Every structure is written in structure tokens, then in C-alpha cells.
Amino acid sequence: MSRHKKKTRKQKVLADLHRKMQSLETHSSIALNEEKKIKSSEVPRIKPQTTVTYRPLAINTYPFLLKDISRTGILTAIILAFQIILLFLLKNHIISLQGISY
Structure with a gap:
């Protein structure tokens, strides 16, 4: 059986940041869906567009x-x-x- 290479500390930190960003995306999409349900009975208004800015994670594939x-x-x-x-x-x-x- 082949052994898997151990992740470096930097790779672990980047993976943790990636998981946190994904959880923020899911929370924001759930919150937007709840707002739509609440406001469906109200008059539709123009909502300010919330943008989530992503910083590209520098993953060095050849450390x-x-x-x-x-x-x-x-x-x-x-x-x-x-x-x-x-x-x-x-x-x-x-x-x-x-x-x-x-």
C-alpha cells in the first residue's frame, strides 16, 4: 500500500481557511433564502448586492x-x-x- 504524504503546516492552514470560506458561503446563502421568504409578502425592493471577495490562496505546488x-x-x-x-x-x-x- 502506498503511503500518503503528510500535509505541511501551510497546507493545513490553507485547508482550514478554505473550509471557513465555504461555511461563510453556506451561511450567507441560507440567510438570503430566509430573507426572501420573509419579504415575499412585502413589496419587492431593490436589494443592495453583497459581494464576497475572495483572495486567491497561494498554494505552492512545488514547495x-x-x-x-x-x-x-x-x-x-x-x-x-x-x-x-x-x-x-x-x-x-x-x-x-x-x-x-x-
């Missing part, structure tokens, strides 16, 4: 991407520096390796 890319870049730079130093040492005959001549 470790920046860290992984920076590690890869650092490792690549270290390897390139080692190769350049090795080339310099071989060119100036400071070290010699069998089968390799510059």
Missing part, C-alpha cells in the same frame, strides 16, 4: 523547488571549479596523471 534548484546550481559550480583547477594543474605540469598529457 522545495527553489531549494532543489539552488542545491543543483551550487553542486554544478563546485564541479566546474574542480575541473578548471584540475585543468590548470595538469597544463602547468604541477601534477601528472598516467595516460593524460596536456
